[in-house]
Amino acid sequence: MLRITDGRLLRMCRALFRRQSTRASQAATITPRIAASLLVATLVTSCVGSSSTGEGGGDANQPVTLRFSMWSNNEAHVAMLEGFAREFRKSHPNVSIEFVPVISSDYLQKISTALAGGRPFDAGWLGEGDVSQFVSAGVLADLAPTLSRTKGYELNDFIGKSMQSWRRGDKIYGVPFSTSPFLVYYNKDLFAQAGVATPEELTARGEWTWENFRAIARTIREKAGPSVYGFQGHDGALYDNVTSFWNTVVPAIRAYGGSIWDPSTGSCDLADQATVDAIDLFRQMVAVDKSMVPPGEQADFFAGQVGMTINQLSRTSLLEEATFEWGIAPLPSGPAGPTSFYGQAGVVVFNASPHPDIAAEFVAFMTNRQNVETMAEFFPPARQSVLDSPAFRSSNAAVGEAGMELVADQVRQGESFPFPANFADVNLALKPELDKLWSADADVAAILRQGCEAVESLLTTS
Amino acid sequence: MTIAYQRAVTGRRAGRSLSLRRREELTGYLFISPQVLGFLVIVLGPIVAVVVYSLQNRTLLAPEATFAGLENYRHMVESDPYFRRMLLTTAIFCAGLVPINVGLGLCTALLLSSNRRGDAVFQAIFFLPVVTSAVAWAVVWRYAFQGELGPINQFLAVLGVTGPNWLQEPTWALVVVTVTRALKTVGLKMVIFIAAIQGIPKEPLEAARLDGANSWHVFRHIMLPFLAPATFLVVVITMIGSMQVFDHILLMTAGGPSNATMVLPYYIFHQAFRAFDTGYASALAVVLCVLTLGLTTLQWAVRRRVVPDEQ
Numbered sequence: 001m002l003r004i005t006d007g008r009l010l011r012m013c014r015a016l017f018r019r020q021s022t023r024a025s026q027a028a029t030i031t032p033r034i035a036a037s038l039l040v041a042t043l044v045t046s047c048v049g050s051s052s053t054g055e056g057g058g059d060a061n062q063p064v065t066l067r068f069s070m071w072s073n074n075e076a077h078v079a080m081l082e083g084f085a086r087e088f089r090k091s092h093p094n095v096s097i098e099f100v101p102v103i104s105s106d107y108l109q110k111i112s113t114a115l116a117g118g119r120p121f122d123a124g125w126l127g128e129g130d131v132s133q134f135v136s137a138g139v140l141a142d143l144a145p146t147l148s149r150t151k152g153y154e155l156n157d158f159i160g161k162s163m164q165s166w167r168r169g170d171k172i173y174g175v176p177f178s179t180s181p182f183l184v185y186y187n188k189d190l191f192a193q194a195g196v197a198t199p200e201e202l203t204a205r206g207e208w209t210w211e212n213f214r215a216i217a218r219t220i221r222e223k224a225g226p227s228v229y230g231f232q233g234h235d236g237a238l239y240d241n242v243t244s245f246w247n248t249v250v251p252a253i254r255a256y257g258g259s260i261w262d263p264s265t266g267s268c269d270l271a272d273q274a275t276v277d278a279i280d281l282f283r284q285m286v287a288v289d290k291s292m293v294p295p296g297e298q299a300d301f302f303a304g305q306v307g308m309t310i311n312q313l314s315r316t317s318l319l320e321e322a323t324f325e326w327g328i329a330p331l332p333s334g335p336a337g338p339t340s341f342y343g344q345a346g347v348v349v350f351n352a353s354p355h356p357d358i359a360a361e362f363v364a365f366m367t368n369r370q371n372v373e374t375m376a377e378f379f380p381p382a383r384q385s386v387l388d389s390p391a392f393r394s395s396n397a398a399v400g401e402a403g404m405e406l407v408a409d410q411v412r413q414g415e416s417f418p419f420p421a422n423f424a425d426v427n428l429a430l431k432p433e434l435d436k437l438w439s440a441d442a443d444v445a446a447i448l449r450q451g452c453e454a455v456e457s458l459l460t461t462s
Numbered sequence: 463m464t465i466a467y468q469r470a471v472t473g474r475r476a477g478r479s480l481s482l483r484r485r486e487e488l489t490g491y492l493f494i495s496p497q498v499l500g501f502l503v504i505v506l507g508p509i510v511a512v513v514v515y516s517l518q519n520r521t522l523l524a525p526e527a528t529f530a531g532l533e534n535y536r537h538m539v540e541s542d543p544y545f546r547r548m549l550l551t552t553a554i555f556c557a558g559l560v561p562i563n564v565g566l567g568l569c570t571a572l573l574l575s576s577n578r579r580g581d582a583v584f585q586a587i588f589f590l591p592v593v594t595s596a597v598a599w600a601v602v603w604r605y606a607f608q609g610e611l612g613p614i615n616q617f618l619a620v621l622g623v624t625g626p627n628w629l630q631e632p633t634w635a636l637v638v639v640t641v642t643r644a645l646k647t648v649g650l651k652m653v654i655f656i657a658a659i660q661g662i663p664k665e666p667l668e669a670a671r672l673d674g675a676n677s678w679h680v681f682r683h684i685m686l687p688f689l690a691p692a693t694f695l696v697v698v699i700t701m702i703g704s705m706q707v708f709d710h711i712l713l714m715t716a717g718g719p720s721n722a723t724m725v726l727p728y729y730i731f732h733q734a735f736r737a738f739d740t741g742y743a744s745a746l747a748v749v750l751c752v753l754t755l756g757l758t759t760l761q762w763a764v765r766r767r768v769v770p771d772e773q
Binding site for chain 2 (some may be wrong): 024104106109112113115116117118133134137138139164239240241295296297298351352422423424429431432435436438
């Protein structure tokens with residue numbers, strides 16, 4: 001494939017500019033002159049555009065600017081990352097890093113458009129749900145060589161399952177900077193009003209199970225008023241968003257001993273009895289008990305209208321101005337025992353970056369033990385040493401030391417969702433089936449069998 | 463500036479070689495060149511690119527692409543399990559939205575075009591949704607159409623009617639997104655119709671009334687023919703707008719339930735920015751463009767037959 005360097009492109013543009021200017025001045029008729037003017041204007045535009053991208057080359061001493069994409073515009077996050085960049089510059093004086101915050105809803109659009117446009121970000125954040133798709137497309141760089149040769153990096157410090165989504169054999173396509181477990185958030189005021197035992201009390205008695213979870217939700221619904229519900233799915237988006245659906249039901253599926261699918265073999269396990277039983281629990285809460293916020297309603301836990309929800313630590317910020325007392329609890333256990341489940345975000349390097357090696361070095365620097373400890377203030381870490389540290393336990397005043405110990409436990413024991421490579425297509429095929437689950441007479445087993453039929457061919461190709 | 467302009471147009475070389483007509487042409491071309499340049503770069507360029515992309519295997523995750531011929535179109539027709547359903551949904555959405563939107567626009571215009579006291583206030587009220595943010599509009603309606611606890615169902619309950627779970631039942635969800643979207647731009651169509659109504663000469667109306675025609679006859683046989691050009695314009699722009707609806711669907715139902723409100727533009731978005739299949743998304747966009755163009759052309763042809771002045 002012919003590759004045109006920026007310098008060469010600039011020279012071509014200048015030559016064409018001169019040629020077109022000369023031709024334009026010699027033209028005898030009007031139309032060619034106008035056409036030439038348009039062409040010249042286009043070339044000028046492209047020349048200006050290309051020269052602005054020409055920064056940085058292969059020379060180790062030449063100034064290099066890495067563009068790093070992220071979906072947070074939280075000033076504290078940006079300041080923290082800029083601090084890392086300043087530290088990194090001490091060992092790489094020619095490297096500066098530009099952090100580009102993008103609205104989270106536009107994030108995939110932005111980074112994929114940058115890739116398609118041939119001017120990708122050098123590195124950036126990526127959700128674990130998108131890793132498989134990006135790896136399949138071959139756009140992520142293998143970080144394993146850089147991580148293994150970085151002194152004191154201690155890759156083994158990352159707890160075993162936390163690297164599952166980011167590894168493919170010996171290759172590592174990203175390093176998780178946030179491993180955030182799903183927890184039960186509950187409204188202590190509504191619990192007291194309903195006169196039910198708290199999750200802490202039930203956990204102490206070994207009775208914090210999904211069956212009791214359902215019973216508590218029902219009691220809250222009965223006793224706390226007609227506009228109050230017992231339970232709300234993840235982010236209140238359980239019925240709209242397949243990811244929220246999984247984030248809500250997977251903890252129960254695993255506690256019941258079920259599974260969803262295995263992208264490595266293409267098998268779909270949705271119709272297994274344990275999975276059916278777990279999902280049927282939620283259907284009964286919606287359609288029979290009417291204790292769970294049903295499709296079409298917008299009652300919200302964070303507004304004090306719901307007794308319990310499942311969410312991650314980052315949502316604690318929504319409770320800063322809460323007018324009710326709240327607490328966090330582990331996920332309930334089931335016939336297969338207790339379960340832990342987390343979602344991850346990682347740092348990746350894009351293959352098409354002009355400086356993939358330097359970008360990989362920055363990722364290694366950013367995710368070393370010291371910096372992960374710094375990030376732990378905002379993002380639960382996957383490094384064992386940081387999870388065990390007293391600094392981590394005291395890093396979040398809102399949930400307190402006991403809460404952070406719970407978070408650490410959930411990360412240690414947790415596992416993430418088995419994302420297939422074509423998750424978007426799988427969701428599109430599965431969603432119409434999942435929408436049928438919520439009626440009183442829904443046959444969950446039959447619906448999930450149909451769901452499997454709808455996605456099986458997609459799982460195989462993934 | 464005037465001197466510089468004259469030199470540019472009638473400079474020595476131009477003065478010797480160009481006739482007056484040529485100089486005038488040059489002036490014209492210079493005037494339109496910014497517009498032409500903008501059209502080429504911003505409109506024509508992307509259209510050509512989409513047509514080219516539709517003939518390629520292309521992903522949004524990489525700049526490289528391979529030629530696929532008509533493979534994307536073949537897949538659309540033969541093996542895409544969603545395409546026909548989404549085409550039908552788009553057709554139903556358009557068929558519902560256009561009459562509601564145009565009909566209400568015409569009715570409100572007829573009611574509010576007499577310059578009576580208070581007309582301006584009602585015109586402003588009907589125009590308000592046009593300037594309201596599309597996001598706010600969708601979110602408010604989504605809230606209003608909640609299930610049991612939604613304001614609309616609570617109001618129906620007062621009347622002794624049990625309302626459906628509007629946005630969770632496939633048929634009702636499509637009805638709700640169609641009607642709420644139609645209501646958003648009624649004010650704009652009303653303004654166009656009011657301008658057209660006020661342009662109708664008074665004499666034929668007065669003559670008809672003197673001859674004993676009732677209001678319906680005056681409207682049907684005098685006003686409607688005069689309003690035909692405006693009506694066709696409104697129908698065309700409403701239809702084109704309805705075939706491009708995206709934000710409203712995204713915010714109200716995200717294409718659900720059971721893909722019942724998944725219209726073609728939303729599906730194009732899914733293929734391009736969720737599945738990253740830019741080649742296939744481009745093919746879908748070309749089909750949508752051709753369909754829109756075809757329907758517009760058809761309406762234009764009908765207009766030439768129906769509108770008296772266009773004969």
